[in-house]
Amino acid sequence: MAGTALRRRLSWQVAPVSAVVPETPSVRTITLDVPDWPGHQAGQHVDIRLTDEDGYVAERSYSIASAPGEPVAITVERLDDGEVSPYLTDELRAGDDLELRGPIGGYFVWAPPDGGPLLLLAGGSGIVPLRAILRHRQRTGSAVPARLLYSSRTLADVIYHAELDRPADGVEVIHTLTRQQPPGWTGYARRVDAGLLGEVAWPAAMMPLAYVCGPTSFVETVSQALVQSGYPPERVKTERFGATGGS
Amino acid sequence: MSPVSRGFHRRRQEPAENAGRVPPGQYVTHDFPVLSAGPTPHTRLDNWTFSIAGGGQQTKTWTWAEFRALPSQDVTVDIHCVTKWSKLDTAWQGVSVDTLLDLAGHDGPFAMAHCDGGYTTNLPVADLTGGRAWVAYGYDGRPLEPEHGGPARLLVPHLYFWKSAKWVRSLELRDTNDPGFWENYGYHMYGDPWREQRYAGD
Numbered sequence: 001m002a003g004t005a006l007r008r009r010l011s012w013q014v015a016p017v018s019a020v021v022p023e024t025p026s027v028r029t030i031t032l033d034v035p036d037w038p039g040h041q042a043g044q045h046v047d048i049r050l051t052d053e054d055g056y057v058a059e060r061s062y063s064i065a066s067a068p069g070e071p072v073a074i075t076v077e078r079l080d081d082g083e084v085s086p087y088l089t090d091e092l093r094a095g096d097d098l099e100l101r102g103p104i105g106g107y108f109v110w111a112p113p114d115g116g117p118l119l120l121l122a123g124g125s126g127i128v129p130l131r132a133i134l135r136h137r138q139r140t141g142s143a144v145p146a147r148l149l150y151s152s153r154t155l156a157d158v159i160y161h162a163e164l165d166r167p168a169d170g171v172e173v174i175h176t177l178t179r180q181q182p183p184g185w186t187g188y189a190r191r192v193d194a195g196l197l198g199e200v201a202w203p204a205a206m207m208p209l210a211y212v213c214g215p216t217s218f219v220e221t222v223s224q225a226l227v228q229s230g231y232p233p234e235r236v237k238t239e240r241f242g243a244t245g246g247s
Numbered sequence: 248m249s250p251v252s253r254g255f256h257r258r259r260q261e262p263a264e265n266a267g268r269v270p271p272g273q274y275v276t277h278d279f280p281v282l283s284a285g286p287t288p289h290t291r292l293d294n295w296t297f298s299i300a301g302g303g304q305q306t307k308t309w310t311w312a313e314f315r316a317l318p319s320q321d322v323t324v325d326i327h328c329v330t331k332w333s334k335l336d337t338a339w340q341g342v343s344v345d346t347l348l349d350l351a352g353h354d355g356p357f358a359m360a361h362c363d364g365g366y367t368t369n370l371p372v373a374d375l376t377g378g379r380a381w382v383a384y385g386y387d388g389r390p391l392e393p394e395h396g397g398p399a400r401l402l403v404p405h406l407y408f409w410k411s412a413k414w415v416r417s418l419e420l421r422d423t424n425d426p427g428f429w430e431n432y433g434y435h436m437y438g439d440p441w442r443e444q445r446y447a448g449d
Contacts, residue, residue: 009448010433014250049272051249056257059272059331083258083274091254097248104446106432107284129384216281220394223286233286233364240281 010101012049012057013155015072017096017108023075023116023159027125028089029065031073032098040064042136043109043129043211046074046102050084060084063128063213063239069133071101077125080244094120108211108239116144116209117202121192121222123214124242127159129239130211138168149200151192151218157200174200192218205229213239260304266447268325269333270440281394284428286415288363288393295398295416297382299351302420308353311398315340315384322381323414324404324413327440339402344375344418347382355420359427360401363414368427369436370403370410371418379405382415407438407445 015032021042023029032237047159055176066073078089092098110118111134118137127150137146154177164173173194176188188196202208210231212222221242226236249337259274269275290319300306309317314341327333336407348354358375360368381403391397396413403410409429430436434445443449 010405010446013248049249050252052255052257053251054257057249057272058255058257058259058274061330086258087252087255096253097250099252104433105427216394220281220287227286233288237287238283238285240283 008105010047012099012101014097014099017092017094017098018071019094020092023161024157024168025084026078026089026157027075028078029073029075030092030098031066031071031128032100034072034100037072038103040068040072040103041106041109042067042110044103044105045129046072046100047104048084048160049075049099049101050087051099054216061104064132067132067139069139070135072102075125075128075131077078082215083181098238108213108237112137112144112208114143117206118144118146119208119210119226120146120148121203121210121212121214121220122148123192123218124153125159126212126214126218126239126241129213131160131163133211134168134171137171143170145202147174147200147202148172149174149176149192151178151197151214153175153177155180155182155185162236182229192222194228197222197229199223201226201229208235210236211239212236214241216240249352264305265335270327271443272445273327273331273333273386273440276334279334279395280330280332281392282328282330283364283413284366287363290363290398290414292398297347297399297415298417299353300417300419302353302355304351304353305364305417307353314342314382314399318346320381320387322402324402326404326408329407329409329434329438329445331442333338337404338387339383340388341381341383341399341402342381344382345378347373348376348419353420355422357424359419359421359425360412360415361417361419362412363416366412366414366428368401368410368412369425369430370406371424371437374403374406375418405439407435407440408432410416410438 015034018033019031021029049059056174065075076088271449295311298308323338325335381402384399401415
């Protein structure tokens with residue numbers, strides 16, 4: 001479990017916003033032109049700091065949505081009672097400055113030498129670091145088989161929809177819509193549980209590597225079911241956010 | 248001094264009685280978020296033990312029944328997670344680490360907490376003693392839920408909460424301050440929320 005020691009000081013820096021792109025009605029991807037970026041791994045996150053005119057400061061963490069080598073991007077879901085996310089989704093625009101530091105974390109990451117097969121399990125905006133992993137896999141020409149099971153409330157809530165509709169070779173994308181399905185929907189229409197994982201997950205005998213990211217209830221259910229189906233706990237990496245965890 | 252974020256306005260205002268209780272960069276939450284690097288372990292109480300090792304002494308081990316028979320304390324404390332949330336007035340029940348170290352007769356400058364699932368974290372023993380740290384098995388009057396670290400977790404509320412290791416099974420006393428799990432990934436070796444020691448170099 002030992003990681004690459006990261007002893008470099010993480011300094012705050014100001015980065016201009018180069019683009020803000022809507023993903024869904026409540027989700028935006030913000031791309032930053034970070035002047036002094038040391039590079040990141042797929043799955044890491046950054047801290048964002050906002051300061052108001054009275055000097056009041058609010059900080060939050062966001063997963064990096066882009067692959068190593070791409071400009072730093074974060075994808076933010078607006079939480080209506082939040083303090084930071086409504087600013088990032090509704091107010092911030094290209095040309096504004098955003099203060100950040102990172103990259104942070106080093107456990108919930110993937111690189112081609114980590115192998116697979118990869119099982120990526122996303123609940124809602126938990127897709128963000130998994131998208132970085134998929135893009136990294138594609139950009140490095142990795143042939144590791146990958147399967148993404150992505151749970152959203154409705155089709156309109158699917159983040160990176162167009163990109164996920166054109167998966168790279170060796171990648172399967174499986175959606176489940178838990179709240180409402182469009183007419184003619186042939187995909188899954190239920191919450192992810194042991195039964196659904198039994199249909200979708202790689203068998204444990206293949207020694208898959210699983211990454212689970214989403215709300216706490218999703219991550220608890222999914223990771224528990226994987227362990228019960230024979231996945232070694234150390235092959236199941238999790239990242240959770242509570243109701244206010246990413247606000 | 249940070250630059251002003253154009254168009255950003257404060258939305259959260261802490262009530263006056265909370266003044267001085269929320270460290271810099273933190274916000275108060277009323278639910279109890281869960282953060283763990285892997286699946287929640289479910290260790291059966293029959294198989295659970297707690298040990299104190301190292302320090303040149305024989306390892307001292309308690310079974311669950313023995314541990315629950317130790318004198319316990321009820322404490323109400325504020326907790327601060329490095330992911331920015333703080334939770335005020337959390338009520339815990341557990342055994343003071345002072346009690347455990349006294350019974351084990353162990354001493355040493357540093358401790359590594361070892362947990363089910365392989366998690367570790369390092370702390371100075373001085374921060375585990377003096378009535379500032381517990382091995383907690385009760386939360387809000389009930390047994391501690393597995394997702395929050397049950398059957399028992401370390402509770403060191405004056406440091407960021409990753410130091411309050413979930414599913415703790417032993418404290419190993421050491422002469423050296425070696426990095427634990429998150430500390431190896433660049434998190435701060437000490438983790439004082441009031442000095443915002445989130446990451447190495449802070």
